Amino acid sequence: MNMGSTPSKAVQSEIREQRESEKATYVTRELAQSLAKLDLSAPLSVDGSLSLSNVDAWEDDVTQSPKLQLARTILNHTNIRETLTSRSSYIADAHVFNTELEFKTGPITNQKSSGRCWLFATTNVLRYNIMKKLNLSEFQLSQSYLFFWDKLNKSNYYLELAIQHADLPVDDRLVYYLADELISDGGQWDMAVNLLETYGVIPQPLYPESLHSSLSSPVNTLLKTKLREHALILRDLSASLRADPAISADAALRALRSKKEALLKEVYVVMSATLGVPPRPDEKQTWDYYDKDGKPGSWTGTPREFYKAFAYDKYSPADSFSLINDPRNEYGKLYTVDKLGNIWGGRPVLYVNTEIENLKQAVVKQLKAGQPVFFGCDVGQFSDRNAGVMDTALFEYEAAFDIKFGLTKADRLRTSESSMTHAMVISGVHLDAAGRPARYKVENSWGDVPGDRGYFVMSDAWFEQFVYQVVVPRALAPRDLVAVFDKGEAQTLPPWDPMGSLA
Template identity: 40%
Template sequence: MSQLHVLLPNKYNKKEMDTRKNLSLHNNLLSQVSLPNKSLDSMYLFNKQVKPRGTVTNQHSSGRCWLFAGLNMMRHSFVQKHNLPSTFEFSQNYMFFWDKFERVNYFIHLYQTTKDKEELDSRLTQFLLKEPLGDGGQWQMFVNLVEKYGVVPKSVYPDTTHSKNSAGLNMVLTKKLREYCRNIRLNDFNLERALEETYELLVQFLGKPPNEFNWEYKDKDGRYRVVYDCHPLTFYQDKVPISLSDYVSITNDPRNSYNQNYGVKHLGNVVEGKEVKYMNLNMERVHELVKKSIDSNEPVWFGSDVGQFLHSKSNIMDKHVFDMESYLGISFGLNKRERIDYGESLMTHAMVISGYNEDRYGKINRWDIENSWGSKGPNAGYYTMSDEWMKEYVYQIVVHKNHLNDAEKKLWDEPISKRFPPWDPMGALAKL
């Protein structure tokens, strides 16, 4: 044994430690012993909220947050226009079905176009094969689906066991995709047969999606209504009072220059759909745009690193909801850029911002968040995000282009200036 191994334990054992604190941590979770002893009731109060307020939805054991957030954002104006109860939901399963179908086609197309340029053991090929099909997605991928397939009410096409718990479906489709890739390399592949097989598998797991339907419902006043012979695409075009193509995806990525448009290579779901595109702005401007949207009674789709300083029992995201640093006698020294660079943080979850609270000086101190993890918790499933947490862990928002200034509108119309590799953190939300 080296002299170093003999001396180090004795050296550090001489340091005085708080035995009671050690015993507390030995027998309890860090999140429990570092939780400040103070009332959190005021964290659920907001002086500006989007109306009407919807009942919180539930994605269950699936990674469909981006679809839920998109549909939750859409339903606000739809519920308002049609005088619907707060419990109305669009069918998340319908979007999920067509995303899986399109995602298989997109992946096959991608593999076909790269196989002659990439060896089987190349980083790109192995990255693609490692997880060819997940549940995650990006805003533009959501738009691509809605503009191709439309939407339907959840009462028309409800969830199934496998849309609520997608592991089994993903396992089967992943096995088939890897088999298709093998066949592509052997020049023994038939795309039409593969897509037909995929469709049949999806019907078995998720049910057959409607091509036409009648929508029967009761409005907010309890009056029976019916709309006959609806087609999903025309239902979106005629009944939903917003156009998703009018919305702009904005990131706060401090690693890269602001006032530039960025993308991620090989990130998408619909072959003929629009490319995922981000306009990178500083956090102060992101903050302003979110406030503008809420002031216009428009909820905001956003992507963040939800696991950071999340107290799930209280539904609160706040850097000070835990006092870990004081308790442990350490500090966490990475800034927002460094957390991305060193693998400490990335986008993991999409939700909707639906309100904010201003203090007596007119400064926003917290935001009202519509999540998709069910209605449990002290605020019926709604979460609270502190303003400090927002600035550190929110990476993407989606707002109507009307809120942009002239320079930003012009920038958004310009092409992408740089595309990140597919494993870049800015593509992480689509890989979950």
């Protein structure tokens, strides 16, 4: 056979068989080695209950370890997070970055007692352009404006799903799950795009915060109670309509949606009373302001017009998409999550799954292009809120307790140990001598007290383990990943998949 020629099918088959045989031999050998390491002696508890003999044996081991005895002396009366914090991590995670956005925005925002981080992250990205264009020193878009329209649309989305699945038993897993997760404060990038493209944005003074936009739990509790009641009403009506052979499927759907709209009025009444009546997206508003030089300015227009005029320049939110790193699933593929959305019939939540290095490169490329970066992560893992540090080496649990953490990123997703819980903005990165990220500057939405006046620092190791999503404009994304997104052939994950968690 000549060099570079294609082997025959018979030869290819032999090669495959040989490889499969070698693989089987390897797996068998590995299994044998693993079994050889197992302790196959009889357990102290024959029936599987906890045996005091085990406790005695464990205690004997601990009493012979000076390190564990010292841990007992110290840790029974101190906070383990404070006591086991790594000094070296604080030193390594300096709030210093050699690659930052040139234009600085402010003030640091505060979502307070609400789960609106994704809306704060979105508006913090958008205000970068607005403040540059209008020469502002401080500025906020109205997060509560988007919050109102999102909550109202999520209520409609839930009731549409109730109609769609009215034939399923009420204790079906899907029905039960949807009733539990019906109107979360959280959201995803594509859901933010739905709101931006439909309702636009407005400056915060035109629809300011209310008590219940900043303290969302009481209103959420009330709305969930009513919406679950509404869903049962629609289920009962659906059953009655289906039982009548004279009523067509189309007529039944029209009747159900008419009833749904009547029920949604109650949601609107509660929301408009507690959050305030929002401007309509096509309603003209006048905003008066001072620029950073103290010069007064004024703008009149609709929220949609404000969005189109100021919120972006080269990189439209609608032209950006999510890269995720989910090691459970195949890379180079497009994924979506079933039943996840806010605006019925709107843009679906879509993720292009890829290696973590591509997420890092997307961050660096955007920052060098002068673009802040929306990202989703599991903020509670190995982080110090007060110091504003996120680092996998932050707490020395393994040394103190003589244990090892063996879960991989994929394992954490599989076992509900981790998921996207928070969205923030990356506005800087510190690159090492080889041009690789060492740490990242993160703009949070928890006020200006935590961290370095509201900014957090994230180590590169933490990024690898607990960052799941980076939003990138298609013009700055790798061409092969843009092609995956454009192809649109998405694999659908179930509603309860960790990638369906809302930041």
